[in-house]
Each structure stands twice: as C-alpha cells, then as structure tokens.
Amino acid sequence: MSSRNPIIAVTGSSGAGTSTTSESFEHIFRSLSIKSAKVEGDSFHRFSRQEMDFEKRKAKQDGRSISYFGDQANDFVSLERLFKDYSETGKGKIRRYLHTFDEAVPYNQMPGTFTPWEDLGEGTDLLFYEGLHGGVVTDNINVAQHVDLLIGMVPIVNLEWIQKIIRDTNQRGHSREAVTASIVRSMEDYIAFITPQFSRTHINFQRVPTVDTSNPFSAKAIPSLDESFVVIRFRESNQVDFPYYLRMIAGSFMSRVNTLVVPGGKMGFAMELILTPLIQELIQKKHEANKQLDWMSDL
Numbered sequence: 001m002s003s004r005n006p007i008i009a010v011t012g013s014s015g016a017g018t019s020t021t022s023e024s025f026e027h028i029f030r031s032l033s034i035k036s037a038k039v040e041g042d043s044f045h046r047f048s049r050q051e052m053d054f055e056k057r058k059a060k061q062d063g064r065s066i067s068y069f070g071d072q073a074n075d076f077v078s079l080e081r082l083f084k085d086y087s088e089t090g091k092g093k094i095r096r097y098l099h100t101f102d103e104a105v106p107y108n109q110m111p112g113t114f115t116p117w118e119d120l121g122e123g124t125d126l127l128f129y130e131g132l133h134g135g136v137v138t139d140n141i142n143v144a145q146h147v148d149l150l151i152g153m154v155p156i157v158n159l160e161w162i163q164k165i166i167r168d169t170n171q172r173g174h175s176r177e178a179v180t181a182s183i184v185r186s187m188e189d190y191i192a193f194i195t196p197q198f199s200r201t202h203i204n205f206q207r208v209p210t211v212d213t214s215n216p217f218s219a220k221a222i223p224s225l226d227e228s229f230v231v232i233r234f235r236e237s238n239q240v241d242f243p244y245y246l247r248m249i250a251g252s253f254m255s256r257v258n259t260l261v262v263p264g265g266k267m268g269f270a271m272e273l274i275l276t277p278l279i280q281e282l283i284q285k286k287h288e289a290n291k292q293l294d295w296m297s298d299l
C-alpha cells in the first residue's frame with residue numbers, strides 16, 4: 001500500500017463482470033480528472049492460447065489439471081512485482097492478452113496472443129487493475145498487501161457461469177462444450193485461488209438474479225440488471241454511512257449490519273455513490289504525501 005501511488009483492484013472470476021464494471025470506475029476517474037494506468041489481469045497469463053492448449057494436453061496426460069485460475073497458468077510473481085514497483089515508483093510494465101479478432105487486428109496479431117511489454121504511462125495518479133487475481137495470496141506471494149482499495153465483483157456462481165458461457169461462445173469463438181469443460185477443469189483452482197480473495201476485499205458487489213438460473217448450461221441469455229439485485233458487503237461497516245445510501249438509492253434495504261442490497265438497475269449508481277468518496281480520499285492522501293515529500297526535499 002502506498003499513499004503516493006495508490007492501487008485500486010477489482011477482482012473476480014472469469015465472466016464475473018470485472019471488465020464491464022470497469023466502466024463505472026472510468027466514469028468516476030473522468031469526473032474526478034484522475035489519470036489512471038489500467039492493467040488487465042489476463043496479461044499475467046503465462047501462456048498464449050496455443051501454448052495453453054499444449055499445457056492442458058500435457059497436464060491431462062500426467063493426470064494433473066491446469067486452469068487460468070491458478071499459479072501454473074499465471075505469473076503471480078510478476079503481478080506482485082508490478083504492484084510493488086508501481087506503489088514505490090509510480091512506474092511499471094504492462095501488456096495485453098488479446099481475446100478476440102476485434103482486439104487483435106489493431107495490433108496485427110492473432111487472438112490468444114500477447115502484445116509486447118511496454119512502460120505504463122508516466123505521470124498517472126493511480127493504478128487500476130481488473131482481473132482474476134487482484135487480491136491473491138499464496139505461500140510465496142502476496143498481491144493483496146499492495147492494494148489500497150480492493151473490490152470483489154462476484155455474481156452468484158450460476159450467474160457467473162451463464163455470463164462466461166454466453167460471452168465466450170458469442171464473442172471469443174469457443175464452443176459451449178469447451179467452456180463447460182474449462183469450468184469443470186478450473187474448479188480446484190477456483191476454490192484455492194479465486195474465492196479466498198473475497199474475504200480480503202474492502203467491498204464485494206454480488207449480483208443475484210431474480211429469475212430461474214438453475215441450469216446455467218442451458219441458458220440462452222444473461223439475466224438483465226432489472227432481473228437482479230446487488231448485494232453489497234462492506235468489511236469496515238462502522239465507517240459506512242448506511243442511512244445516507246438508503247435515502248439516496250430507491251428500493252435499497254439492509255439485509256445484515258454490514259450489507260446493503262440495491263435493485264440491479266441501480267448498480268452503476270450505487271458503485272459511483274459508494275466508490276467516489278473512497279477514491280477521492282486516496283487522491284487526497286496522495287497529494288498530502290507528495291506535499292510532505294516536496295517539503296522534506298526543500299529542507
């Protein structure tokens with residue numbers, strides 16, 4: 001954690017909606033004139049799509065499993081190094097994993113490949129990570145310790161699978177069978193690496209549908225925001241002004257002392273209402289830390 005170079009991370013499983021909800025963050029950054037360095041978690045995969053297919057076959061032959069959720073397929077050491085470097089110096093290297101032709105064509109590359117590593121923009125106010133592992137901790141690495149504001153994006157699992165299956169088949173060119181097989185293959189890593197993160201987050205946003213999602217593998221469409229509620233759990237609930245949120249967000253209620261529930265259609269508004277002051281506070285602390293440093297260097 002660093003006052004001078006804060007890091008915000010939105011962490012969630014594949015299909016949870018971390019990319020989609022980044023739009024709310026980008027809106028907040030624009031309204032506060034914040035220049036952010038965006039990091040996509042998938043850029044820390046170890047393998048291109050072709051290499052990963054090979055790794056999956058090799059693992060199967062050896063009676064092991066490998067998935068995008070775990071440490072075999074992701075370079076957690078480099079992810080932690082980026083967070084540490086950024087928090088200390090405001091600098092670091094980033095790249096992108098290109099999922100689709102639309103993403104790959106501007107780089108003259110194929111889907112399933114990485115762009116070259118490059119310096120992230122100088123002079124950014126904060127680093128914004130969205131992806132699978134913003135709060136990951138293992139015996140060897142601790143990414144979560146570097147994050148100043150850690151947010152969990154975590155639909156209930158049936159909805160998460162529906163979002164993944166429909167997105168991966170419609171936009172990423174995978175078959176329904178291949179996506180289902182990847183969900184099955186990822187289950188051990190899901191429990192070991194993904195879910196523990198949601199106990200380290202400052203706030204979790206959990207979308208819960210109000211329509212039948214009991215067979216996610218046959219779903220034809222993603223339940224809409226209006227067909228869902230969002231359960232918002234705060235870790236430090238004694239610092240949260242719940243009466244203010246209840247007044248501001250029509251149809252909201254509290255289900256526990258630390259948990260606010262809002263109608264799905266109010267998700268973007270609730271995110272902005274809750275997150276804007278927290279982000280403002282990070283920027284305020286950054287300015288104060290920089291002022292102090294200037295003052296010390298003048299001595």
Ligand SMILES: Nc1ncnc2c1ncn2[C@@H]1O[C@H](COP(=O)(O)OP(=O)(O)OP(=O)(O)O)[C@@H](O)[C@H]1O
Nearest residue numbers: 012013014015016017018019020163167222224225
């Ligand atoms: N709140 C939402 N309401 C409706 N659809 C949503 C919502 N959030 C995400 N989706 C849909 O779910 C799918 C997956 O979302 P998204 O691509 O943002 O997930 P992700 O967490 O970034 O996944 P990955 O890490 O695999 O790239 C997309 O089709 C997106 O449109």
Ligand SMILES: O=C(CO)[C@H](O)[C@H](O)COP(=O)(O)O
Nearest residue numbers: 014042049068099112132172
């Ligand atoms: O989104 C993901 C993880 O967050 C994908 O599962 C992973 O990036 C691999 O993508 P693809 O199968 O399209 O190569």
